[in-house]
Amino acid sequence: MNFPFLQGGGQLAHIIAAYDWSSTALGPMAGWPQSLKTTIALVLRSPAPIVTLWGQQGVMIYNDAYSVFAAGRHPASLGANVREAWPEVADFNDHVLKVVLAGASLSYVDQELTLHRSGKPEQVWLNLDYSPITDEAGVPVGVMVVVVETSAKVKAERRLRNEEERLRTMFEQAPGFMTMLSGPDHVFSMTNHAYAQLIGHRPVLGRPLREALPEAAEQGFADLLDRLYASGDSWSGYAVPFTVDAGDGSPPRERFLDFVYQPVRDESGAVLGVFVQGADVTDRVQAENLLRASENTFRTLAQTMPSQVWTAGSDGRVDWFNDQVYRYAGVPQGQLDRERWRQLVHPDDLEPASAAWWAGVEAGVEAGATYETEFRIRRADGAWRWHLVRALPIIDDNGAVQRWIGTNTDIQDQKSTAAMLARQVAERTAERDRMWRYSTDVMLVAELEGWISAINPAFTRLLGWEGPAVVGTSLYALVHPDDLEATRAEMASLAGGLHTFKFENRMRRKSGGYAIVSWTAAPDARFIHAVGRDMTAERAAAEEMRRTALALQQAQKMEAIGKLTGGVAHDFNNLLQVISGNLQLLAADVAGNPRAERRLDNALGGVSRGARLASYLLAFGRRQALDPRVVKIGRFIAGMEDMLRRSLGEEIEVEMVISGGLWNTLVDTTQVENAVLNLCINARDAMDGAGRLTIEVGNAALDDAYVADYPELKPGQYVMIAVSDTGSGMTPEVLEQAFDPFFSTKPEGKGSGLGLSMVYGFARQSGGHVKIYSEVGNGTTVKLYLPRSLDSEDAPLPPESRAVIGGRETILVAEDDEGVRATVVEMLSELGYHVLKAGDAAGALSIVDSGMQIDLLFTDVVMPGPLRSPDLARKARERQPGMAVLFTSGYTENAIVHGGRLDPGVDLLGKPYTREALARKVRHVLANARHKAEQSAQLAARRVAVPAPA
Secondary structure: OHHHOOOOOHHHHHHHHHHHHHHHHOOOOHHHHHHEEEEEEEEHOOOEEEEEEOOOOOEEOOHHHHHHHHHHOOOOOOOOHHHOOOOHHHHHHHHHHHHHHHHHHHEEEEEEEEEOOOOOEEEEEEEEEEEEEEEEOOOEEEEEEEEEEHHHHHHHHHHHHHHHHHHHHHHHHHHEEEEEEOOOEEEEEEHHHHHHHHHHOOOOOOOHHHHHHHHHOOOOOHHHHHHHHHHHEEEEEEEEEEEEOOOOOOOOOOEEEEEEEEEEOOOOOOEEEEEEEEEEOHHHHHHHHHHHHHHHHHHHHHHHOOOOEEEEOOOOOOOOOOHHHHHHHHHOOOOOOOOHHHHHHHHHHHHHHHHHHHHHHHHHHOOOOOEEEEEEHHHHHHHHOEEEEEEEEEEOOOOOOOEEEEEEEOOHHHHHHHHHHHHHHHHHHHHHHHHHHHHEEEEEEEEOOOOOEEEOHHHHHHHHOEEEEHHHOHHHHHHHHHHHHHHHHHHHHOOHHHOOOEEEEEEEEOOOOEEEEEEEEEEEOEEEEEEEOHHHHHHHHHHHHHHHHHHHHHHHHHHHHHHHHHHHHHHHHHHHHHHHHHHHHHHHHHHOHHHHHHHHHHHHHHHHHHHHHHHOOOOOHOOOOOOOOOOOOOHHHOHHHHHHHHOOOOOOEEEEEOOOOOOOOEOOOHHHHHHHHHHHHHHHHOOOOOOOEEEEEEEEEEEEHHHHHOOOOOEEEEEEEEEEEOOOOOOOHHHHHOOOOOOOOOOOOOOOOHHHHHHHHHHHHHOOOEEEEEEEOEEEEEEEEEEEEOOOOOOOOOOOOOOOOOOEEEEEOOOHHHHHHHHHHHHHHHHHOEEEEEEOHHHHHHHHHHOOOOOOOEEOOOOOOOOOOOHHHHHHHHHHHOOEEEEOOOOOOOOOOEEEEEEEOEEEEEEOOOOHHHHHHHHHHHHHHHHHHHHHHHHHHHHHHHOOOO
């Protein structure tokens, strides 16, 4: 170490030597003044904590002892300005520097400061001595500070003062009286407030007992103290009477005191005085006197009572019974005290009765509870009889039990009656439970607010809900949303005290769906008791009956319309046939006359529209003669796309959605085409000629739940055709009438009202179904369901030739309408055929019987007379087996159509027909007949060629 003044300076000397003082106001150590070096040498060698504060900034240099005091502030404080080293006491140190650098000294004893020595606030007490350090010229240049921490001493002194104060406070505020009598004359040296209150706040301090309280001396207390002072013995007194003079002229008061005289000795054992401590128990003594008087009164009354009465102490020990107990038990007086009463208790009841009593005693001590139990007591004749045993604790002002008063009441008769009633209740409860368990009606108990409290098994059987799943939940959670308002109103009526009879609502089943329940219910103070009967089947039967009646009405309506349309169609189609046929015949006469040809075309167009209306009527009445074939309907609908686009116009966007894997269906494709076209035209009109039309084709399954609302519909697999539009939609009122014939929302003259009727009739006649889904403003979707066919698809029909081909065969025309007959005869004749004619079936059969060879019988289906057309055809073929038969009619009735379909092997040409259709159909029927004849001939030839078995 190169600086001699640091020699022997401890750990801090090394730290000071290594410190870079050039960065401080002191500068390098070599330039320090001699006064500073001398001071530092003294500081470092001192065992006391010392620090020097050099210069106006108070640069700190300290010794090892101070570093211990500085704790966490060391070594950062070395070389630091004192304000920076101890910022929490900066103002204090600023004052010290100012005063001491001015030449004065300062000293503080037990100075209280708050320092942050270890990073957190710490309250400390210090002895601080500040002395100026002068340079060679005597000018103060620094401050020497001696720091002695006195925190432990200050805290100990404060604890001592606090303890003395606490003891004085306890002595003064003690609830019992205290006083200190010093010396043989028993001079009062200390008294507390309670003692002063006892003696009437008379001035006694510093005075002998005999002088201060002469009445105490007169009552012998001074003599007693003399003896105790002389012997050094202590003495205790309980409820000692003391007549005290109030000192204010009022009469003396008698008090009762519990107190102790305790001699106080010095270190040698000599008695210095007597410490007196006690309590004024006058109130207690008076209460005990009153209690004894009360007990005497109570026992006198208890002896006169007819009831069994007993008492027990606060500890629960029975100490007295009245005479009624002894007379009842037949034992001498005093033989039941303490625990001997146990001999009267039935052995089976003794342990629980005893346990209940001691539990009651404990509870009574804790909370002032009453004791009550039942057990059997032996009567004098040996009979065991049930008693109700009650006991009430007598509680003092402090809430403690003073004693117990109890009674025994014979309840054997009540027990017997209660047992009988319990049996009756059990029987009725069992009966009610049996009713609850085995009733087929739903039983329910619910709170007035609707919370379910209990359900019977029938509830579970009907709705599927187990008790734990619904008990505690709201009844309303099971009610159909549409029935909630009515159910809440009925529950409110029940809560008001009214009864419910045959109120119906729908309750949700666990498995889904709802059961219709008819409720009868009655309320009590808290609950509603309800019995419900399942009306689901009954209502379903009623609904089924209603639907059946509606279906019957609809069937009768359809039958009536069918008959009407059949009759109208027959006559109307005959008229159309006459008009059409003659117009076609007239066409040859006006050939080359454009004006006449145009008029003929218009007239023929009207005939075509009339025929279409008649066809719609027949379709709605399910009187249309269908010619069904097994087809892939998706391919058929896709084939209609070009025709539909042309028919609907460019403003209608058409989208086809044809699902893969479509099932086959057995339908009349002509009628399917008419139905789809009708639906598309209706959609176009609903969209005012512009919008989006979607046609979907897919497989569908209709289940039992769906078909339940449609008696004629069977559950199963169907092919579905859906036509959807983005049009105006339908109101519920329009939707309800949509299928009615002649109902239309289009302007007058814009629609016949038969389009949807035709679709409806065709679907029903085909064994299918049609359903409309529509909302105002959201468009309409019509779904047409056609039954699935498991048969293979039929081969497609060859395209019809447009060429009109006649022939030379002989045709017999049987037609009752003369106009039709004349027209068709002329048309066939122009085609080259040899034509025979008859006005009815009988006439036609006569011609057949004449033997004339006839190639084709062309007969109306419905003609007057006893011989029906089918019978005519059958008999004609019997006479001429190779004869072909072609039927024609505007309405077939059930002659050749059954189940809405042509009978097998029957050919029909519907009226009205064109000359071209007649020509093609005649050639088709003749060709089929010729083909069958050739097959029969070949078969016969093969039979002849086969040799007979040997």
